[in-house]
Amino acid sequence: MVWIARIAVALVGLFSLAMGLMALASPVQLGTTLGIGALTPLGLNALRADLGAFFLASAIASALALFAGRASWMWGVACLYGLAVAGRFLGILVDGAPEGIAQPVTVELVLVVLSVFGARTLGRS
Incomplete structure (x- = not known):
């Protein structure tokens, strides 16, 4: 079970790293x-900084959980992606369901589940 948890944490980390690097290199x-755009140079800077920070913090926490034995860091990752899911559901309630919403909600829910699974399982080993 520990190996499955390590794979789960690695998948979360790799996804987060890829998205974070994309935010830095090509916002x-x-x-x-993600279906958003920068209307001004300040918006472009916000895409790079804010989304980069979100994803790279998740990648770093995943790496610490995986390589430094700090499984509890995955709770933070679960919290980040869980808050993203909550924000999406709030948006659906307030503004209605936009076209294509199922994919990001599904991805984020899977990341939450993998993060919680990793935190619980690696925390016991």
Whole structure:
């Protein structure tokens, strides 16, 4: 079971790292992928900084859980992605369900489940 948890944490970390690096290297592409855009240079900077911080913090926490034996850091990752899911559900309630919402909600829910599974399982080993 520990190996499955390590794979789960690695998948969360790799996804987060890929998205974080995309935010730093190509925020316009990340914005397009996520359905948001930068209207001004300040918006472009916000895409790079804010989304980069979100994803890279998750990647770093996943790496600490995986390589430094700090499984409890995965609770923070679960919290970040869980808050993203909560924000999406709030948006659905307030504004209605936009086209294509199922994919990001599903991805984020899977990341929450993998993070919780990793935190619980690696925390016991």
